Each structure stands twice: as structure tokens, then as C-alpha cells.
Amino acid sequence: MTAGDSDEVAAMRVRGWRHAYRGLMPQAYLDGMDVAAEAERQRARLAAGDGSVVNLVAEAEDGTLAGWAAYGPYRDGEVRTGDGELYALYLPPERIGQGVGRTLLTEVTARCTAAGHPRMLLWVLKENVRARRFYEAAGFTPDGTEEPFEVAGATVPEVRYARPLTG
Template identity: 85%
Template sequence: MTRMAPLPRASAPGRVRIRPMTADDSDEVAAMRVRGWQHAYRGMIPQAYLDAMDVAAEAGKQRARLAAGDGSVVNLVAEAADGTLAGWAVYGPYRDGEVRTGDGELYALYLPPERIGQGVGRALLTEVTGRCAAAGLPRMFLWVLRENARARRFYEAAGFTADGAEEPFEVGGATVPEVRYVRALTG
């Protein structure tokens, strides 16, 4: 199988600055995550669950995770020229159950719906894969809802491939299947 070359940086890096997330970003990141779920997962996750998502509660969780972090999980934001956040990504060690392996994992990547297609997601993903490769990690994994065709196309265009692993994801009283994607970072 031929390994795809990394995607070139899109025009977004000229329009956004990627930097570490701070606690001050928690409200915007929470709103982005909630809006992202409500937009991307409509029809895949029970609507009652999506409608009940609470930005304030999510912001509190974001602050708590940042405060309790040990540095192994990295939150990045893409900041637009006007100071608003245009995207958020979080990554760290791959989790195989409770065990952290020597590979990387993209835990989340969300954009405000109006930023989709502007290169912000690609810029964040390029930054994350670059950081994982620079750290010497051999592979990077991520999980995506099986029915999320847009996200699957996005990750496939970035050189990720579904490796056949699938897990159920319990949310809002429903079981939603996720598929695992992987990309080699070295060799």
C-alpha cells in the first residue's frame, strides 16, 4: 500500500494562528464542540441528546480537563485574525482500553459549522500529525462515527485509512458504531 504524502497547508494557516488552548478559551471551545456535534451528528445521534447539550456545562468540563491535565493530552485552537476561535483539536497517546500505547490519537477536531471547507480543519490536522511525527510516534489513530461520511472523506484525504476495527459508542440511549482510522507517521 502506498503511503500518501502529507497534505500541503491550505490557505487557512495564513488566516489562522494555531496555538495551545488556555482556560480562557473554554467557553468558545465548548460552544464549538456543542455546535459541531449538533451540526455533524444530526440524524446519527438521538436528536434529544443533541438538543440537550449544554455549552456552560461543557465549558466547565473543558476547564476541569485543562486544570487536571498532566501534559500528555494537548489541546490546540485555531485563532482567526479577529481573535475568535475557528477550530479546536485535542490529541495525545493512543488509548487501547485503559492502556496508553506508543502511538498518537486524535481525540477530537471540531470547527464552527460556518468554518467547514475553509482549510481550518486541514491546518489543525496537519499541525497535530506534524507534532506527533516530530515526537517520533510511529502511527496516529482516530475514531469516527461510521455514518459520518463527510469526516471520513476528510480523514481519508489526509492519508488516514480505516483499519477494520469498529466499536460501539453509547450516547443518548443509542449505540452508534465508530470505525478506527490510522495513518503511519514514520517509515
């Protein structure tokens, strides 16, 4: 991902949240998400990054972005551990089911394996059944850890998924 991709990635993330999280978090929050502000955050993160967070994009044949993933070391609060973590994986809703998400997840998993991470972790909304099935089909399993995610005054529980990686 480059800074030039920030606008498309931001639009994809906002559309992805509105599609995937409808009914799972406050609609007013989803409706209030601002693509321009998200794009600025994306550009700022890229500019300030230390290289530990990697952003990947999948490009469609027509040159538009078909997916985005971000990964890096697992964050346990402020401490980074030896594990890898998938921070984000979003597609435009019309790309769901076309293999783009699977391709991005496979690439992230391969890169975390090559980096020597013993396992890969990710967080998913507890009630996001579609995403949970997707990750389970890729070999991830819930490890029993749950955390509340606060969104616009509402608590939305997340569950952590893990997958051992082999070299």
C-alpha cells in the same frame, strides 16, 4: 488552548456535534448538550491534565476561535500505547471548507510525528461520511476496527482510522 478559551471551545464542540451528528445520534441528546457544563469540563480537564493531552486552537483574524483539536497518546482502554491519537477536531459549522480543519490536522500529525509516534489513530462515526472523506484525503484509512459508541441509549458505531507516521 488556555482556560480562557474554554467557553469558545465548548460552544464550538456543542455546535459541531449538533451540526455533524444530526441524524446520526439521538436528536434529544444533541438538543440537551449544555455549553456551560461543557466549558466547565474543559476547564477541569485543563487544570487536572498531566500534559499528555494537548489542546490546540486556531484563531481567526478577528480574534475568535476558528477550530479546536485535542491529541495525545492512543488510549486502548486504560492503557496508553506508543501511537498518537486525535481525540477531537471541531470547527464552527461556518468554517468548514475553509482549510482550518486541514491546518489543525496537519499540525497534530506533525507533532505526533515529531514525538516519535509510529502511527496516528482516530475514531469517527461510521456513518459520518463527510468526516471520513476528510480523514481519507489526509492519508488516514480505516484499519478494520469498529466499536459501538453508546449515546442516550442508542448504539452509534465508530470506526478506527490509522495513518503511519514517518520521521
